[in-house]
Amino acid sequence: MGYRSELGRDVTGWASAAPPRAPHPAPAGDFAPCANLETVISAAWRAALIGGLIAAAATLPGLGVGTLWDNSETAYGEVAREILIYGDPIVMHLNGQAWFVQPPLYFWIAAALAHLFGPTPFALRLPSALATIVSGGIVAYVVARLRGLRAGLLAALILSTSLMEAIVGRLAIMDALLDLAVAVAILAWFGALRLADERLWLLGWLALALGTLAKGPVAFVIVALVIGVWAAWERAAGERLKPPSLRMWAAGLALFALVLAPWTIAMWNVAGPGAFGQLIGHYTVGRYLDIIENQSGPIWYYGAVVALGFFPWFVYLFPATLDAWRAARSEGGGLARLALVWSVLPFIFFSFARTKLPNYIALEFPALAILTALWFDGVVARRDRRSALVWTALVPLTLAGLGVAVWAFSHDNRLTPDLQVLRVGLLRVGICMMLGSLLCFGLLLFRRAAWLAPFALGATSLSLILFIVLYGEPIVERFKPIPRLAAVIQSERRPSDVVAIAGVSGAYALLFYTMPRVETIEDGGGPGEGDPKRVICGSPRAFVVASRRKPSPPSYGRSRRELAREGGDVLYLFDGPPCTTEASATRD
Secondary structure (H helix, E strand, C coil), X not given: CCHHHHHHXXXXXXXXXXXXXXXXXXXXXXXXXXXXXXXXXXXHHHHHHHHHHHHHHHHCCCCCCCCCCCCHHXXXXXXXXXXXXXXXXXCCEECCEECCCCCCHHHHHHHHHHHHHCCCHHHHHHHHHHXXXXXXXXXXXXXXXXXXXXXXXXXXXXXXXXXXXXXXXXXXXXXXXXXXXXXXXXXXXXXXHHHCCHHHHHHHHHHHHHHHHHHCCHHHHHHHXXXXXXXXXXXXXXXXXXXXXXXXXXHHHHHHHHHHHHHHHHHHHHHCHHHHHHHHHHXXXXXXXXXXXXXXXXXXXXXXXXXXXXXXXXXXXXHHHHHHHHHHCCCCCHHHHHHHHHHHHHHHHHHCCCCCCHHHHHHHHHHHHHHHHHHHHHHHHHCCCHHHHHHHHHHHHHHHHHHXXXXXXXXXXXXXXXXXXXXXXXXXXXXXXXXXXXXXXHHHCCCCCHHHHHHHHHHHHHHHHHHHHHHHHHHHHHHCHHHHHHHHHHHHCCCCCEEXXXXXXXXXXXXXCCCCCEEEECCCCCCCCCCHHHHHHCCCCXXXXXXXXXXXXXXXXXXXXXXXXXXXEEEEEEECCCCCCCHHHCCC
16 A cells, blocks of 8 residues: 555544645555645645754754753763864774773764864754754654645654653754664655655665664664564555565665774774674663663653653643554554554663663654644544543643642752742743643634644743753753863863862763863772872872862872862862872871
8 A cells, every 4th residue: 555545544534524635645556646746745845844943943042051961961072072182083982091882973973063163062962953853854744745734744843842852952962863863764664665665765774874873783673673563563454565675675784784884894993892892782782681870760660751751742642542543453554553663662672671761762752743743633634622622631730730849849948049040930931831731722622723722832842942941051050060160170270280070970071171081089999090199199280079078088298279169069289299108198
């Protein structure tokens, strides 16, 4: 079955009362008029453009506001910066040491942008923002080709204004690139298997290779799971798929290898097989089978992540999923089946992983957006708004509950003036979001205005995101002491000085905002790594960031001066005479 069969089921099932829309394209042999095909393609490209603009509005404003967040942003930003420092794009480095934790694609792009704009938060976050913008455009394009302009725009709006998508698109991490690659591969192979389009088949392999360069074999695993189960479901539903020939399989695999081979071979020659043992064995397979860096969570962890990350659209997932399930059980429900499989399988896969982080599940958010967009589009087309009214009413109720919880917590706890300001800001955001949900509810009451309802909620969510970035980020910046202490170090640092951090968080931030190498002093550290005496006595001068709540580091007879205080941290400078050897001089 081609696009025509799916459209036929959609029009008579999901949107039986829909007003006439431009016919959708059909594969060769289905005799779709050329004018109609051109009209649909033109509408899809308009959807892609507007969808990309919506995503840009959610990610670009204030992208460089605030310093990098510790520890992922500062660590990954530093790896990108050290490509420029050491001039080595093959072996990644962190703090001057070889680093085999993630593949290089994000770091290459971030380093190139840092070379153009400087190693600023804006430059290092821009790869994620651009990937998110492209994701919004692609999702809008595909859905518009299959369901019309309105559905395509809704899909892009819902995806780009969900909280998780906006966050991932604003962080200096590689997940947005992975999410884009997975989405392109899934949607390309979805089209290729239905239309026997060789170009889409090769595009899927290209995206899969780039996803592997972005975050390793997880890209291949997720795409294979989703497409494999979807294809089996299609055959069980009686749909005709057009699998690629052996020649196209060989071409796809060759393209995949061609993209990966240059870096893989160069890395093998420089660092040997041990580097891939760490990258794939420990930091990829090991993350799934064991807990890395204390990042664990219960089996229901990602249920909470989806509920919060897909805000404010989460309340619509239940009816959208039920509607998609009904559509998936009938002829021509290929898009509904794909969205369901894409939503469920990654969720299950990552729920059983031992290591858990919220951003892992973001690669299924395009599917959640498609489900919700199709449901909203069907509600408007059928003019059956009762269920939408019921579920929309849950949004202000949820916000009211959260507002009461925030107010009760802040009332019963003594907050600093900065936190009081943040509390007031959060309550204002909640009120704004509640007004937006009430506007959405009100528009649904009127038949002719109902189609505006999800756009009103999306605009409110976009306002919420921008408010958090432009208003909340400057307030939160006051709770990041390391960048300001690093500025003091840089203003007084000499080439022979040592920089160290002792017993406080923010080592990667201190590294990023100074220069490698940064030493780490451990409590009770002995000879070797973490030894305070080695750090303090090993150079003419030593800058040490420590906690104000703990005893100051030993001076070993040297001069110890306090240069600055920020929050709970203090910056010391050790200089003067060489260290003494008497035990009595180790603490003063």
